[in-house]
Amino acid sequence: MIDPGLSRLCIHTITNKPWAIETAIEEYARAGIGGITVWRDALDGRGPAVVGKRIRDAGLAVVSLCRGGFFASANPVARSEAIRENLSVILQAHELGAPLVVLVCGADPAQPLEDSRAQILEGVSAIAGEAARLGVRLAIEPLHPMYADSRSAINTLEQANDMCDLIDIPEVGVAIDVYHLFWDPHLARQIERCGAAKRIFAFHVSDWLTPTRDLLNDRGIMGDGCIPIRAIREQVARAGFNGQTEVEIFSTSLWATDQRPYLDRIIDAYRHHV
Amino acid sequence: MIDPGLSRLCIHTITNKPWAIETAIEEYARAGIGGITVWRDALDGRGPAVVGKRIRDAGLAVVSLCRGGFFASANPVARSEAIRENLSVILQAHELGAPLVVLVCGADPAQPLEDSRAQILEGVSAIAGEAARLGVRLAIEPLHPMYADSRSAINTLEQANDMCDLIDIPEVGVAIDVYHLFWDPHLARQIERCGAAKRIFAFHVSDWLTPTRDLLNDRGIMGDGCIPIRAIREQVARAGFNGQTEVEIFSTSLWATDQRPYLDRIIDAYRHHV
Numbered sequence: 001m002i003d004p005g006l007s008r009l010c011i012h013t014i015t016n017k018p019w020a021i022e023t024a025i026e027e028y029a030r031a032g033i034g035g036i037t038v039w040r041d042a043l044d045g046r047g048p049a050v051v052g053k054r055i056r057d058a059g060l061a062v063v064s065l066c067r068g069g070f071f072a073s074a075n076p077v078a079r080s081e082a083i084r085e086n087l088s089v090i091l092q093a094h095e096l097g098a099p100l101v102v103l104v105c106g107a108d109p110a111q112p113l114e115d116s117r118a119q120i121l122e123g124v125s126a127i128a129g130e131a132a133r134l135g136v137r138l139a140i141e142p143l144h145p146m147y148a149d150s151r152s153a154i155n156t157l158e159q160a161n162d163m164c165d166l167i168d169i170p171e172v173g174v175a176i177d178v179y180h181l182f183w184d185p186h187l188a189r190q191i192e193r194c195g196a197a198k199r200i201f202a203f204h205v206s207d208w209l210t211p212t213r214d215l216l217n218d219r220g221i222m223g224d225g226c227i228p229i230r231a232i233r234e235q236v237a238r239a240g241f242n243g244q245t246e247v248e249i250f251s252t253s254l255w256a257t258d259q260r261p262y263l264d265r266i267i268d269a270y271r272h273h274v
Numbered sequence: 275m276i277d278p279g280l281s282r283l284c285i286h287t288i289t290n291k292p293w294a295i296e297t298a299i300e301e302y303a304r305a306g307i308g309g310i311t312v313w314r315d316a317l318d319g320r321g322p323a324v325v326g327k328r329i330r331d332a333g334l335a336v337v338s339l340c341r342g343g344f345f346a347s348a349n350p351v352a353r354s355e356a357i358r359e360n361l362s363v364i365l366q367a368h369e370l371g372a373p374l375v376v377l378v379c380g381a382d383p384a385q386p387l388e389d390s391r392a393q394i395l396e397g398v399s400a401i402a403g404e405a406a407r408l409g410v411r412l413a414i415e416p417l418h419p420m421y422a423d424s425r426s427a428i429n430t431l432e433q434a435n436d437m438c439d440l441i442d443i444p445e446v447g448v449a450i451d452v453y454h455l456f457w458d459p460h461l462a463r464q465i466e467r468c469g470a471a472k473r474i475f476a477f478h479v480s481d482w483l484t485p486t487r488d489l490l491n492d493r494g495i496m497g498d499g500c501i502p503i504r505a506i507r508e509q510v511a512r513a514g515f516n517g518q519t520e521v522e523i524f525s526t527s528l529w530a531t532d533q534r535p536y537l538d539r540i541i542d543a544y545r546h547h548v
Contacts, residue, residue: 113456145419149482184419185430208383211489226383226423
């Protein structure tokens with residue numbers, strides 16, 4: 001059991017959803033955790049610059065802002081609106097001091113996946129210049145195929161790599177989330193490809209429970225499921241990624257528990273299984 | 275709206291789970307449906323030969339027996355047991371007069387997917403000879419990646435094609451189910467490959483609902499979801515498949531409805547969306 005310390009551990013605000021961001025910052029800082037990824041709902045009613053300063057003053061890094069995206073729609077007005085919305089997310093990240101925006105790219109069940117994929121390419125391309133200008137990077141996050149209907153038409157790391165090749169801007173890369181990708185027989189090869197192109201911008205962990213009772217909110221703590229998280233982390237490290245490991249757990253049952261002992265369990269799981 | 279007639283329509287007994295198989299046979303025959311795929315639970319306490327005769331006497335074809343498989347286990351005793359069990363399924367198919375057994379290959383969350391995949395290869399290889407001897411074909415069914423933890427480590431048509439290449443026996447092919455595969459950007463290419471190798475043994479349809487409320491039992495009637503079923507059927511037909519289209523819907527909510535009007539809806543959906 002290696003203890004890598006907690007300076008490379010980052011937690012997503014949504015993981016401890018019951019906590020206001022001020023509480024999360026305080027608790028993470030006290031535990032010695034290295035970073036925080038801010039979900040936009042956690043900013044609700046707060047100035048991003050103020051929250052960013054508070055995070056840094058507590059000794060934490062702002063790792064990324066979650067999330068932009070949702071570019072795909074059969075409705076062209078909605079597509080334009082999504083681009084406007086993403087430009088405001090990039091500005092928000094800039095104000096927060098987040099170097100990265102994670103993109104959940106979108107899908108519309110009312111149209112073929114090929115159309116959603118073309119619209120995502122168009123959408124990311126449309127915002128990449130502004131992101132680069134503000135020094136904010138964009139990470140395309142491939143989502144598990146069970147979200148291909150309405151959340152993301154980008155469902156494998158190969159697709160994300162292909163899209164990055166097409167966009168071909170150094171500020172556009174990939175977020176690798178073990179929950180979405182562990183099943184893929186091409187994962188190791190695509191992680192290598194991703195690393196060679198220097199586009200692994202983020203690494204997210206959680207675990208796949210058996211049985212999984214809900215398509216969205218039944219993720220497990222690392223070690224409680226079947227994902228070979230450490231093996232994937234090692235592949236990602238060999239591919240050149242040296243950023244923080246981000247814990248992103250959506251769980252109705254874990255949100256219902258006392259968040260302090262839950263945070264202790266996350267830290268313990270990070271030490272033993274990541 | 276093309277009406278292809280119902281002679282190419284097959285229904286899985288599990289689709290109308292509340293019906294005893296005798297009722298299903300009677301109802302399908304009255305509707306003019308061409309075939310039936312028998313789930314093993316529907317045979318409970320009945321002689322397969324008797325049920326097979328009853329199906330044929332009603333003018334229906336026995337399309338396949340569902341299901342064998344579940345070869346993967348970290349426990350070698352369980353693996354031997356699975357092989358024995360599959361040999362008895364093949365015998366059951368032979369007695370029933372089913373020309374095909376569909377294989378849900380299995381996965382064990384207690385071991386890496388690579389191990390499960392190797393054990394599946396071993397398991398299918400171990401039973402293929404006996405299947406060939408009895409004139410029963412075996413269809414490897416790739417399952418959606420959301421089942422990679424415990425139901426099947428074969429999650430794409432490419433993997434199924436690769437496994438068939440390795441086994442290299444004409445009696446071992448593939449079942450293509452739109453529900454499991456529609457999200458895959460390589461699907462069209464792999465259907466072509468499958469057809470070129472003359473190994474498309476079955477074609478299953480249902481639809482993906484948005485939102486999907488349950489990982490197992492919330493499939494939709496064709497046309498109620500986002501899968502481009504007709505487009506995939508046309509690809510499968512171009513690849514040389516001319517067998518029956520099988521409706522396989524697991525749905526807690528549809529099972530709770532009156533099965534006769536539900537069957538009418540299936541027939542109507544088959545005419546308009548398949």
